[in-house]
Amino acid sequence: MIIFPLYMSGKIHSMISTIINERAKGNPSLESSTRTKLILKGIDPSNFSEKSEDDPVIIEKLLKVASDMGITLKV
Amino acid sequence: MVLKVTYSINPDPEAAAKEILLNCSGLDPSAVLFFASSRFNPESISKSMKNAFQKATVIGCSTSGELISGKMLKQSVVAMVCESDTIGDIAVDIINLNEPGSTETILTQLAGKYGKKPLELDPEKYVGIILIDGLSCAEERVMERLSDLTNITVIGGSAGDDLAFKKTWVYADGRVYENSALLAVLKPAVKFDFIKTQSFCSLKKKLTATKVDESTRKVLEFNNKPALVAYSESLGIQKETANSSFMKYPVGLISDNEPYVRSPQRTEGDAMYFYCQIREGMELDILESTNIIEDTKKAITDKQKEVGKILGLINFHCILRTLDLEQQGKTEDYGKIFSDIPMIGFSTYGEEYIGHINQTSTMLIFY
Structure with a gap:
C-alpha cells in the first residue's frame, strides 16, 4: 500500500508514477501501454508534473483507475 | 511453419467453406480465423466453416468488406488457416455484452486455461484477439476492462454488416453470437508483433x-x-x-x-x-x-526491417479507410501492398488496440 500525505504537492504526478511503476515493473513497453491506457481513460500523464495542483477530482479519478487495475493507493 | 490464407466468393455458405477447405487440402489446422460478408446467412457460414475444419478452433465475424493478400474484396469469405506450429494454443470464449462482469469472468477463465491469472499472462508469449458486435457501443467498456486486468495486448475489430447498420455477428466453433464479443487468448508458436497505422x-x-x-x-x-x-x-x-x-x-x-x-x-x-x-x-x-497508401507501405516496410519476413498478418481495417480508398479509386493499390504477405482482414466498424479507436488499421503479425 502506498500512502500519499495530504500536504504533498504534485500528488497526482506521484499517483500516476506509482500506477505506471506498479503495472510495468520497469518494462518500457508496458510503461508506454500503461500511459496510453491512462490517456484513454481521460488522464494524460504528460499534463501533470511535481508542481501540479492537487485537483481532488483528478485524485478521485486516479483512485478509481488504480482500484480497477488492482493497485491500492491511499491518499 | 504452416499458415495459409485463402478465400471464396461463392455465395453459398457451404460451397464457400468447401472451397476454402479444398484450398487447404493436406493441412491439419489447429486454428481457423475467418471473416465473412454479412450476405452469408450467419448460422450457415458459421456451421459450414466448423464442419469444414472440425478438428480446429474456428472463429470469425461478419464484415463490411474483406481483405486478403493482394486484394480488397466484397461479399466474400476470407480465411487464415494455421497449424499448431503457428498457433500453439488458442482459448476462446464469448463475452455477453448484456451481462455486467462478463468481461472479467471470461478473461479469468481463458487465463485459467493456461494455468494463470490474467495479470500473469506474459505479453511476450500471449496475445488476445477480440471480435466484437460493431453496433453494441460497448467496445470502450470491454477494452478498458481488459486493459485493467491484463498486460497482454488485445487487438481486433468491431464486426460489420456491409454498411446496413442493423446487426452484426461473431462466430465460434459453428455457433453464432449477437450482442457479444469473442475473446481469444492465443499462445503463438512463432514470434508476433503489432502494427497500428492511421494516416x-x-x-x-x-x-x-x-x-x-x-x-x-x-x-x-x-x-x-x-x-x-x-x-x-x-x-x-x-x-x-x-x-x-x-x-x-x-x-x-x-x-x-x-x-x-x-x-x-x-x-x-x-x-x-x-x-x-x-x-x-x-x-x-x-x-x-495524409496518404493511406504511402503511410501503410511505410508501416509495413519499417516493420519488415525490424522483424524480418512477415509470415502472416491479420488486418483490422476501418471501414472509413475503405470508403476513403474507394472514393479515391485506390483499393487495388492498397491490396497490392500485401501481395507478398499472407494476410486476411476485414473492414471494421471500429478497431481495437489497447482501447477502441477509429480510422485506423490495427494489425497482428506473425514472424
Whole structure:
C-alpha cells in the first residue's frame, strides 16, 4: 500500500508514477501501454508534473483507475 | 511453419467453406480465423466453416468488406488457416455484452486455461484477439476492462454488416453470437508483433471536451462552446458544411506521439456524435488526413526491417479507410501492398488496440 500525505504537492504526478511503476515493473513497453491506457481513460500523464495542483477530482479519478487495475493507493 | 490464407466468393455458405477447405487440402489446422460478408446467412457460414475444419478452433465475424493478400474484396469469405506450429494454443470464449462482469469472468477463465491469472499472462508469449458486435457501443467498456486486468495486448475489430447498420455477428466453433464479443487468448508458436497505422498528422490545434454525454458518444461542448462551433472555428470552416470535413479532419488523443483517433459521425444541432467515446476533460488534437497508401507501405516496410519476413498478418481495417480508398479509386493499390504477405482482414466498424479507436488499421503479425 502506498500512502500519499495530504500536504504533498504534485500528488497526482506521484499517483500516476506509482500506477505506471506498479503495472510495468520497469518494462518500457508496458510503461508506454500503461500511459496510453491512462490517456484513454481521460488522464494524460504528460499534463501533470511535481508542481501540479492537487485537483481532488483528478485524485478521485486516479483512485478509481488504480482500484480497477488492482493497485491500492491511499491518499 | 504452416499458415495459409485463402478465400471464396461463392455465395453459398457451404460451397464457400468447401472451397476454402479444398484450398487447404493436406493441412491439419489447429486454428481457423475467418471473416465473412454479412450476405452469408450467419448460422450457415458459421456451421459450414466448423464442419469444414472440425478438428480446429474456428472463429470469425461478419464484415463490411474483406481483405486478403493482394486484394480488397466484397461479399466474400476470407480465411487464415494455421497449424499448431503457428498457433500453439488458442482459448476462446464469448463475452455477453448484456451481462455486467462478463468481461472479467471470461478473461479469468481463458487465463485459467493456461494455468494463470490474467495479470500473469506474459505479453511476450500471449496475445488476445477480440471480435466484437460493431453496433453494441460497448467496445470502450470491454477494452478498458481488459486493459485493467491484463498486460497482454488485445487487438481486433468491431464486426460489420456491409454498411446496413442493423446487426452484426461473431462466430465460434459453428455457433453464432449477437450482442457479444469473442475473446481469444492465443499462445503463438512463432514470434508476433503489432502494427497500428492511421494516416493522420496533428494540426496542433486543441479541443477540450467540456460537456459530454459519454454513454451516447455525444460531445455537446468543446472549449466551453457548442461542439460544432468550436470544431468549425478551429478549422476555419463554416459549421453548416463541417460534416463534409469529418473524414479528413477527425480528432485524436495523442500518446507517445501516436494518435488514437476519434472520428466524428454526425451532428445533432451543434452537438457532435463520434464513433468512439470521448470523456469530459479529454484534450484532443485536430488531425488532418495524409496518404493511406504511402503511410501503410511505410508501416509495413519499417516493420519488415525490424522483424524480418512477415509470415502472416491479420488486418483490422476501418471501414472509413475503405470508403476513403474507394472514393479515391485506390483499393487495388492498397491490396497490392500485401501481395507478398499472407494476410486476411476485414473492414471494421471500429478497431481495437489497447482501447477502441477509429480510422485506423490495427494489425497482428506473425514472424
